[in-house]
Amino acid sequence: MQMGQLIDGQWADEPPTARQGKEGQFERTESPWRDWVESDPTAKFGAESGRYHLYVNVGCPWAYRAVLMRNLKGLTQVISMSESQPGMGKQGWTFVDAAGGSSDHFSGVKHLHEVYSNADAGFTGRATVPVLWDKKLNTIVNNESADILRMLNSDFSAFADNPVDYYPTEQRDAIDAMNAHIYDGLNNGVYRCGFAGSQMAYNAAYREVFAELDRLERILANQRFLLGAAITESDWRLFSTLLRFDLAYYSRFRCNLKRVVDYPNLWAYARDLYQQPRVAETVDWEAFKGIYWSGTGIIPLGPEDDWAAPHGRG
Ligand SMILES: N[C@@H](CCC(=O)N[C@@H](CS)C(=O)NCC(=O)O)C(=O)O
CATH class of the missing domain: 1.20.1050.10 (Glutathione S-transferase Yfyf (Class Pi); Chain A, domain 2)
Known part of the structure; x- marks a missing residue:
């Protein structure tokens, strides 16, 4: 699996930051984007129908839990979504259709890393799924699935057709x-x-x-x-x-x-x-x-x- 990353907004094939500790133990990087969509529509990131977009790879267990919650709560018409190809290419997760164009009908990107550099032209870090994107402020709200899962459960309730609260x-x-x-x-x-x-x-x-x-x-x-x-x-x-x-x-x-x-x-x-x-x-x-x-x-x-x-x- 290729594991490149963005350095100052440019794609680099080799990640310079090791993800292993001294004893060879895997160390997961913290997700850097941690803003929150709030149910209050006047908040900076207020919950609205049609405003947010999810970038996922359905195979990924972290992205999948966001996909699952979106479906469970009945938010598929409220939050749009683009799914990447299953496997990683040289430039990470890709959105490419059979004709070689972009399969991301929302923003037309071919690589997930473009979503990150569109939000921050100087971003350094990994381009991971899931990503919750704000179409209004043109930026990433959050790229931590645990947070996204919780927002989908709790902060979009005004738009959800399933009232079950999974975090009572x-x-x-x-x-x-x-x-x-x-x-x-x-x-x-x-x-x-x-x-x-x-x-x-x-x-x-x-x-x-x-x-x-x-x-x-x-x-x-x-x-x-x-x-x-x-x-x-x-x-x-x-x-x-x-x-x-x-x-x-x-x-x-x-x-x-x-x-x-x-x-x-x-x-x-x-x-x-x-x-x-x-x-x-x-x-x-x-x-x-x-x-x-x-x-x-x-x-x-x-x-x-x-x-x-x-x-x-x-
Ligand atoms: N803590 C993150 C982890 C997400 C994550 O690691 N996603 C993997 C796919 S399963 C990824 O996109 N990896 C790309 C990379 O590390 O370059 C979350 O839960 O959202």
Whole structure:
């Protein structure tokens, strides 16, 4: 996978900033754009229909959770979206159609990095998905999926046709704590396995991934969802990683002690979430495989897990 980045607004094929610590452990870069869309329409970034645009790669587990929340809340007509090609080109994520033109019908960019340099002509850093773009002020609002997910849930409620709140006030502390656990052990844990630069770093990350899956399996033995009987933001954050586990993390990222299908509660729970309204239509297995495998030249055919099988959890 090519991993270039922008330096002073220009694309450079090699990233000068290492993402590994002294022991070879993968260290994720913080997302630099952290403004917030507010439900108050008079705010700098006020929530409005038609004002914001999302740039995503559906295969990416971080971008995907924004795609999923947009669909769950019924915001597809409110926030427009451009999807990049699954695999990374020499200049990162691309938006190119079959005729070689731009597949981004909103701004006509061919590379995601142009979105970043359009927002800041001197930007230095990685061009990552997802990106939430403001069409009115012509800038990036935010490129951190955890924030975007929360804005889509909470700050666009005036435009959402699904009133379910996945981050209810009384559960916020519990959701934040659960999110932190899942992020370290699993969402980012699989990346710490896959991108480890030393055996020692990989070994440690591998153990943490399976310790976290074991912990979640125990929780889900006693309740339908992570925090009880209702789905919360934590469930959707976990779901994004579970969808990709058997087809990419197990094999390509060497998280190969067990698959999700080997955990009875987790696997039934994952199917339960998959079978919720508006979820299956966001699941694009070829895009999920594409982001992890297209760089190898051959896309695996399996696995053939049956996500539509009855889950028996109710
Ligand atoms: N913390 C960010 C991470 C996003 C991220 O790492 N996206 C990956 C794709 S899965 C990406 O665009 N990587 C491009 C690069 O690092 O050059 C978020 O959650 O939004």
